[in-house]
Amino acid sequence: MTTSYIFSEIEKDLENLNSNLKSMVGARHPILNAASEHLFSAGGKRLRPAIVILVAQTTLNNNLIQSSHKRLAEITEIIHTASLVHDDVIDECITRRGVSTVHNIFSTKIAILAGDFLFAQSSWYLANLNNLDVVKTISKVITDFAEGEVRQGMIRFNFSISMDEYIEKSFYKTASLIAASCKGSAMLSAVIEEKQNQCYLYGKHLGLAFQIIDDILDITSSSQSLGKPIGSDLKSGNLTAPILFALTQSDELKYLVGQEFEDKNDLIKATSIVKLSYGVKKAKDLAEEHVQAAISSINCFKNLNQDKYHNLVLIGQYILRRIY
Template identity: 75%
Template structure:
């Protein structure tokens, strides 16, 4: 219900976006085309493009959202989807959004090529916005994705990483796209640099909170709710905020991670141990801190009629836990 209310003002644009995405990524090769169709038919809430459209409404005032904003929203979703295809290959996930992943349905080779193709398509459409500053801002995100994946791979099962290092990695993997898209949307509205930067900070901290909540849900939710296997972060040695906080309290959990869950039931045992600690609550508290920072970042938009929607959006990110 909250989701529907938050995005009510951009609902029509999101419906058009779903149609446009399939047209935009249409590939000449039938296998790539089938992979793209498979990806976008799986749906998803389209949170990232919705944020782009809400920022557009907030920064345009009484003006109608421009076609360039709508195109940026579509580009944002294509970039996000491309990153998921590569993530699923790296993490060897069998399902995503409740359906088989591209590498599972087709092959790893097709999945890698499909991800590359989507990144290439997004870059082409980005260039056609004819706004160099927006191109610079959004294109940096693709570099950040690669940086985040490399960092994650290098610190697998590493108990010594700090919360700051975890936050930095989360920025590269998740928050960078949301932050850059918010700023890009404000740029297309031609507002001053101060407002652009505030929109960037709003997106950054919203994105960090979003990732922390995702990391909590990976532990607390069922595979059916997640649309992907639960506990996959833990299994792959990706030590997230709730795990890092729990490690401070549980020596037994430390031992299981040192042994990289060598026994069949070790993951379930680790999740049970984690739930006996303050790890989940401390992670939630950290997410709430980022939400408060996000809200503080856009105080200058307080007199805008879209401002309450941006606050509700922040609340929606936290409410995914319930």
């Protein structure tokens, strides 16, 4: 069974999600509406809503997933997209998923307003789930996003940061949403609290693995396949797992980072050093550890709903295979 099977199994749900997203975020103002249309037309794998749906299937033990699960999947994607709009402004990205970013097409002001609008829309739909526990769990994520951005901004070009600090920042920026949405999906299934928390841990470790692989791709991939310029993290001083591992091996890399790549060829040199070091392999090993931790977290569902449990295992494999 290939990892593509998981997405084909829930293809209809994801198709409905794509059409619903555009109608859910329709804005009265034509500029905001155009910005929203542009964002959701860019596509993407819709990994986060896919995980919400798969957790719902697993925790419901073969019962049909509810409309509230589908709505939570949509809310999760809106929150994620809103965070990307703001991230792109902060990081001064020109492209995302191979298309121009909102602030590059319109303006920085419109991009910030579009991100705020999407966060507001997600909050409205979240409140209408009429489940206070889910609202509390998901709304905390927006605070975590801000925390992650502040932390990242404060440690730019600081090669003395620890791997624990990197993981903590990655949790706030990426894993928090996946963890919370997994728990929220389990809450809507009305499983016991222990199983809700196990779904949270599954999402947390899956999210960390996803971020680590993303950080590897920023070094090893091509601009065309990545949908944005390679080395973007390194250029902005965001020191990720492969870079941090490589720094322990190379004084030259420390020098280049310390000089903030002041010469035009410094970034190319630094990227080459990271590729030739053991940084990429060690980062991949770290991602694999988190995928294994994610799978271990949901062992309680293995005998309860084996087929759907296996889909959650395959998601972890899919995340790791992104680097091939």
